[in-house]
Amino acid sequence: MTEDRLEADLAAMWRIRAFEEKLQALHKSGELIGSVHLCIGQEAAPVGACTELVDGDALFATYRGHGWALAKGTPTRELFAELLGRATGVNGGRGGSAYFSAPEYGFYGENSIVGAGASHAVGAALAGKHDGSGRIAMAVFGDGAMNQGAVGEAMNFAAAFDLPVLFVCENNRYSELTPINDMVRNDQLTERATALGIPATRIDGNDPARVRSTVAGYAAEARNGGGPAFVELITQRLVGHYIGDVQQYRTRAELEADGLVEPLAVATSALAGSGVDTDAIEGRARAEIEAAAEQALADPFADPDTAKEHLYA
Amino acid sequence: MTATKLTMAQALNTALRDAMTADESVVVFGEDVGPLGGVFRVTDGLTETFGEQRCFDTPLAESGIAGLAIGMAMNGFRPVIEMQFDAFAYPAFEQITSHLAKMANRTRGRVRLPVVVRVPYAGGIGGVEHHCDSSEAYYAHTPGLTVVAPATNADAYGLLRAAIEHPDPVIFLEPKRHYFTREEVDTATPVPPIGQAVVRREGRDATLVAYGPSVPVALAAAELAATEGRDLGVVDLRSIVPFDEETVLAQVRRTGRAVVVAEAQGFASVASEIAARIGERCFHHLEAPVRRVTGFDIPYPPPKLERHHLPSPDRILDAVDALQWDET
Numbered sequence: 001m002t003e004d005r006l007e008a009d010l011a012a013m014w015r016i017r018a019f020e021e022k023l024q025a026l027h028k029s030g031e032l033i034g035s036v037h038l039c040i041g042q043e044a045a046p047v048g049a050c051t052e053l054v055d056g057d058a059l060f061a062t063y064r065g066h067g068w069a070l071a072k073g074t075p076t077r078e079l080f081a082e083l084l085g086r087a088t089g090v091n092g093g094r095g096g097s098a099y100f101s102a103p104e105y106g107f108y109g110e111n112s113i114v115g116a117g118a119s120h121a122v123g124a125a126l127a128g129k130h131d132g133s134g135r136i137a138m139a140v141f142g143d144g145a146m147n148q149g150a151v152g153e154a155m156n157f158a159a160a161f162d163l164p165v166l167f168v169c170e171n172n173r174y175s176e177l178t179p180i181n182d183m184v185r186n187d188q189l190t191e192r193a194t195a196l197g198i199p200a201t202r203i204d205g206n207d208p209a210r211v212r213s214t215v216a217g218y219a220a221e222a223r224n225g226g227g228p229a230f231v232e233l234i235t236q237r238l239v240g241h242y243i244g245d246v247q248q249y250r251t252r253a254e255l256e257a258d259g260l261v262e263p264l265a266v267a268t269s270a271l272a273g274s275g276v277d278t279d280a281i282e283g284r285a286r287a288e289i290e291a292a293a294e295q296a297l298a299d300p301f302a303d304p305d306t307a308k309e310h311l312y313a
Numbered sequence: 314m315t316a317t318k319l320t321m322a323q324a325l326n327t328a329l330r331d332a333m334t335a336d337e338s339v340v341v342f343g344e345d346v347g348p349l350g351g352v353f354r355v356t357d358g359l360t361e362t363f364g365e366q367r368c369f370d371t372p373l374a375e376s377g378i379a380g381l382a383i384g385m386a387m388n389g390f391r392p393v394i395e396m397q398f399d400a401f402a403y404p405a406f407e408q409i410t411s412h413l414a415k416m417a418n419r420t421r422g423r424v425r426l427p428v429v430v431r432v433p434y435a436g437g438i439g440g441v442e443h444h445c446d447s448s449e450a451y452y453a454h455t456p457g458l459t460v461v462a463p464a465t466n467a468d469a470y471g472l473l474r475a476a477i478e479h480p481d482p483v484i485f486l487e488p489k490r491h492y493f494t495r496e497e498v499d500t501a502t503p504v505p506p507i508g509q510a511v512v513r514r515e516g517r518d519a520t521l522v523a524y525g526p527s528v529p530v531a532l533a534a535a536e537l538a539a540t541e542g543r544d545l546g547v548v549d550l551r552s553i554v555p556f557d558e559e560t561v562l563a564q565v566r567r568t569g570r571a572v573v574v575a576e577a578q579g580f581a582s583v584a585s586e587i588a589a590r591i592g593e594r595c596f597h598h599l600e601a602p603v604r605r606v607t608g609f610d611i612p613y614p615p616p617k618l619e620r621h622h623l624p625s626p627d628r629i630l631d632a633v634d635a636l637q638w639d640e641t
Contacts, residue, residue, distance in 0.1 A: 058384075091420045091421055094419050094420075095420065101416075101423075109424075111412075113407060113411050116408065118380070119377045119381055119383070119408070120380050120384035120412070122377070123380060123381040123385040123386075124384040124388050127387075128388065131388070131389060153372070153380075154377055154380065156377075157377050309418070310417045310420075310421055310422040310425075311418050312459060312554075312555055313479060
C-alpha cells in the first residue's frame with residue numbers, strides 16, 4: 001500500500017464522513033426531516049470498492065447508501081439538494097435519503113426495502129451480457145439482507161446464469177437494531193454464497209486497500225466471464241440505524257472498541273509520521289461539504305404541483 | 314392475409330412474435346416459457362425463433378423475475394415477463410408495487426421502466442384458489458401501474474403490442490378461460506391506444522360496464538335481455554388504469570342506469586371505484602343507484618363451486634331488474 005493511495009483514500013473517506021456529519025447537524029436544526037440512515041464508520045467499503053467500477057457498470061446500494069453514491073461520483077450539492085427536498089436534487093427532491101438514484105453516475109439507486117435491489121443488479125448484469133457492453137453490476141447490502149428471500153433469489157439467478165454480479169455484504173453486525181448472530185445458526189455468511197456455487201471471501205471491511213484488491217480480483221474475473229462473486233466486509237456502524245436511534249442495544253465499551261478500528265482512525269494512525277497533513281485533509285473535506293450544503297439550502301423546494309408527473313405515459 | 318382465426322393464446326403469441334421482430338430490445342422470460350412454450354403455450358416457439366437470449370426460462374422465483382426485469386429495463390431492454398398464474402404474482406408484489414411502479418415518478422422520469430407483466434388471470438377453468446384469482450384491484454390501487462385486461466382475441470393482440478411499446482410498466486391481465494377460444498384477428502388493424510374503452514353494444518335502457526372475462530358474460534346478458542324487451546348496452550373498458558371515464562359516463566348519461574360486472578370480489582374493488590365514479594359524476598342523470606355484480610367476498614372457491622361465484626347472465630339480469638324501472 002502506498003502512502004499516496006492511503007492519503008487519497010483518507011480524503012475520500014473524509015468527504016463521506018463530513019457529508020454524514022453535516023446531515024446530523026441539518027437534522028438537528030430541522031432542515032433535514034424523515035428517515036435518514038448514516039454510514040459513519042463504514043466509509044472504507046465504498047471508497048475501496050468504487051474505484052474498481054468503470055463507466056457503464058451498475059451499482060445498487062441500500063438505504064445506507066450516501067457513501068456509495070458519493071464514492072461513485074454523485075455531486076455533493078445535488079445530493080444534499082435531494083436529501084433536503086429541493087427541486088435541484090438528483091431526483092428533483094422526490095427520492096430523498098433512502099430512495100434516490102443517479103444512474104448518470106453509475107449509481108442505480110438506494111433501496112429502502114432490505115435486499116430488494118439485489119435482483120435489479122442481476123438484471124443489469126444480464127442486460128450487459130446481452131447488449132455486449134461488458135457491464136458488471138455490484139449489489140451492496142447489509143448482513144440483515146442475508147435473511148431476505150430476495151437476496152437468495154438474486155444470488156441463485158446470478159449463479160445459474162453465470163452473470164457478472166459482485167454481491168457485497170457490509171456486515172456491521174447489526175440487522176437494523178438486532179445482532180445478526182442472534183438471527184442465524186451459521187454465522188459464516190459466505191457459506192450461503194459458496195452453497196450456491198459462488199466464490200466468496202470474508203475480509204476486513206475497514207481497510208480500503210484490502211477492499212479494493214479483493215473487489216479488483218473478482219471484478220476482473222467477472223469481466224472475463226467468471227460469473228458472480230460474494231465479498232463480506234466486516235465493519236461497524238459508529239451511529240444508530242437511523243438518526244434518532246439511541247442504541248440501547250449497544251454498550252459503551254463496544255462503541256469505544258469500534259472507535260479504535262474504524263477506518264478513518266486506522267488510516268490517520270497509519271499516516272502518522274509520514275508527513276501527510278491529515279488535519280488538512282479533514283479541513284478540505286469539511287469545507288467542500290459546507291459549501292455544497294449551503295448552496296443546496298438556497299435552492300427551491302420541489303413543487304407539489306408536479307407530484308402527479310411521471311406516473312402514466 | 315392479415316386476418317385469420319386465432320385462439321387468444323395464439324393471438325398473444327403472435328403479438329410477442331411481432332414485437333420481438335420489430336424491436337430487438339424485447340425479451341421474454343419466466344417460468345417454463347422457454348423451449349416448452351409456457352403452460353398455456355403463449356410463448357410457444359419463441360425460443361426456437363429468437364434464441365435463448367430473447368426468450369428464456371428462469372428459476373421458480375417470481376420476485377427475482379420481476380427484479381431482473383427492472384434491472385434489464387434500466388439498461389435499455391423491454392422485458393415481457395410471465396407470472397404463470399394470477400396468485401403466483403404475489404411473491405413479486407413487493408418488486409412490482411415498491412419498485413416497478415414508483416421508479417419513474419421518484420426519479421422525475423429519469424428512470425423509466427418499460428416492463429410488461431403478463432398475468433394469466435381470473436377463473437372459469439376449474440382451477441383452484443391460487444390459480445383463479447382476480448388480482449386487478451391490487452395493481453389498480455398502486456399509482457404508476459397501467460393495468461390492461463383484453464376481452465377479445467383481437468384486443469389481446471393489439472393491446473399486448475401497445476403494452477410492449479408503452480414506456481412505463483403495464484400489468485397485462487389475460488383472461489385465461491379464453492386462451493383457447495377461437496376468434497377472427499386482423500393483425501393489420503391499428504394498435505388500439507391504451508386507456509380507451511370501447512362500446513361493444515349500444516343500448517338505450519341500461520349500460521353494463523365490464524372488462525376482461527366479464528365482457529362476454531355481459532354481452533350474453535344483453536342478448537338475453539333483448540329477448541325480454543330490454544335494450545342493454547355494454548362498455549368494455551379494455552384498460553382499467555387509465556380508466557376511460559369519458560366513454561363510460563357518456564353511455565350512462567344516455568341510459569340513466571348502470572350495472573358494473575367483474576369477477577373479483579366486490580368489497581374495495583375496481584367495480585366499486587367505477588360505481589363511485591358514476592355516482593359522483595352522473596348523479597343527476599341516474600334513474601337508479603348503480604349496481605355491482607361481482608364475485609363474493611370469499612377466497613376463490615373450488616372447481617365444483619366456481620359457477621356460483623362467477624357473475625352469470627342471470628345474476629346480471631337480476632341486478633338490471635333492480636334498477637327501479639317505472640312499470641307504467
